Amino acid sequence: MSKAFFPRNFLKVYPQAARGEGCFIFTSEGKRYLDASGGAAVVTIGHGVEEVARAMAEQARTLAYAHSSQFESSVAEKLARRILALVPPGMQGRGRVYFTSGGSEATETALKLARQYWIERGDKKRFRVISRKQSYHGATLGALSVSGNVRRREPFAPMLAEWGHVVPCFCYRCPLGLTYPECNVDCADDLERLLESDGSSDVAAFILEPVAGATLGAVAPPDGYLQRIAEICRERGILLIADEVMSGMGRTGRPFAVDHWGVTPDMILFGKGIASGYAPLGGVIAAGHIAEAISGGSGAFLHGFTYNAHPVACAAGNAVLDYIERENLFAGVEARGRDLRASLEPLKRFSIVGDVRGKGLLMAIEFVRDKATREPFPADMHIASRIQEDVLEAGVMTYPIQGCADDMRGDHILLAPPFTITTPMIQTLADALTRAIAELERTHLAGRGGVPAAH
Ligand SMILES: Cc1ncc(COP(=O)(O)O)c(C=O)c1O
Known part of the structure; x- marks a missing residue:
């Protein structure tokens, strides 16, 4: 029978996810996958x-939907208050939370909010949002415009705005060829240099992932980087947008990753973890001065989605936060992250493992052809995907990505398990990775004479 569903990739055969329980997904054929x-x-x-399912059903029975141009709801207000309580103190007092249905919508909202903020302030020429190379802020055209992921941008390039990208902060492959701490986080000053050379009078904001998620693979900046970025934005009078769609909601061991460096942005984007997948939910946390530019100006933000602040999605967000609070899950991420790192560190003994990095429960393993030079594998060897497929065979789900080295080359596997992952499960993951990496190193690569000696 021909299929009706439009898949991500027509060339792949996907298992049918039938049920989820704890850290596992079960297929219709009864196979169990650890969701690492x-x-x-x-x-x-x-x-x-x-209890999340119950809370959502209860909300659906009581009020499933009311359009945000016509109503507010107590469930959205409650969730907004709880999210505000998690952000840096400087954003709490008069801050506001704008709910969307996911991360890309959150980015779109932030881009337009930044633009309208400046219009409200009478500075109509500001519209550009500078971002970083090798970043990802979403799939929609505005979000893709500020993304620096070459692969994802390429086919759609004619449809995208080009507002300027600066180098990322990536010590393992420093784009400036420098070494921390002697570098003095010169990569942050790339923003200053761009603003200097380009003229910053039309720049509205700078957006970055405080811990670079998918494209670079769980790259946390060294101390001083984010502080310097915040300083440049402040000095130049441009807004700082922290995209925490991936790094937020406790993933790196703090409610938001900016907390690690004591930085207070003007906006924080959230998504993914806010409802733990129970509902499509994301949003923008706007600091008081951003919201007040609108409330004290024209009064209306010229933006909106049909499903803004969807009551059932917000109920899911509240129920997820209830669970996190009761089980003290945010506090556990750091310790779980340490366990995960300790179990992955031994993988460095393999000649094809270049780096094991990350923060909290956002980790990545980067594979290299030559450990000494850090030369990546050719892209068409699809090393990350091959590892992922082998690990999947063993019943463990990981997330393979390419492009961290030079946009096209550079293979890594992203790991971001539920906060409830246990020590035995971490061991299962490490064992599956060890076997897959050892096998790849031995069979596929040694057979081709392509593996360098271990360094
Ligand atoms: C940092 C970041 N921002 C934005 C997005 C887009 O979110 P969504 O896929 O929910 O639209 C993602 C998705 O991976 C992301 O990692």
Whole structure:
């Protein structure tokens, strides 16, 4: 029978996900997968939590939907208050939370909010949003415009705006060829240099992932980087947008990753973990001065989606936060992250493992052809995908990505398990990776004479 569903990739055969329970997804054929990537860094509290399902059903029975141009709802207000309580103190007091249906919509909202903020302030020429190379802020055209992921941009390039990208902060492959701490985080000053050379009078904002998620593979900046970025934005009078769609909601060991460096942005974007996959939900946390530019100006933000602040999605968000609070899950991420790192570190003994990195429960393993020079594998060897497929065979889900080295080359596997992952499960993951990496190193690569000696 021909299929009706439009898949991500017509060339792939996908298993049928039938049921989720805790850290596992079960297929219709009864196969069990350990969800070591939390889908795409989405699942925080685990699958199949009954109380979340109950809260959503209860909300659907009481009020499933009311359009945000006509009503507000207590469930959205409650969730907004709880999210505000998690952000840096400087954003709490008069801050506001704008709910969307996911991360890309959150980015679109932030781009337009930044633009309208400046219009409200009478500075109509500001519209450009600078971003970083090798970043990802979403799939929609505005979000893709500020993304620096070459692969994802390429086919759609004629449809995208080009507002300027600066180098990322990536010490393992420093784009400036420098070494921390002697570099003095010169990569941050790339923003200053761009603003200097380009003229910054039309720049509205700078957007970055505080911990670079998918494209670079769980890259946390060294101390001083984010502080310097915030300083440049402040000095130049441009807004700082922290995209925490992946790194937020506890994933890196703090409610938001900016907390690690004591930085207070003007906006924080969230998504993924906020509802742990139980509902499509995301949004923008706007600091008081951003919201007040609108409330004290024209009064209306000229933007909106049909499903803004969807009551059932917000009920899911509240129920997920209830669970996180009761089980003290945010506090556990750091310790779980340490366990995960300790179990992955031994993988460095393989000649094809270049780096094991990350923060909290957002980790990545980068594969290299030559450990000494850090030369990546040719892209068409699809090393990350091959590892992922082997690990999947062993019943473990990981997230393979290419492009961290030079946009096209550079293979890594992203790991972002639920916060409820246990020590035995971490061991299962490490064992599956060890076997897959050892096998790849031995069979496929040694057979081709393509593997360098271990360094
Ligand atoms: C940092 C970041 N921003 C935005 C997005 C887009 O979110 P969504 O896929 O929910 O639209 C993603 C998705 O991976 C992301 O990692």
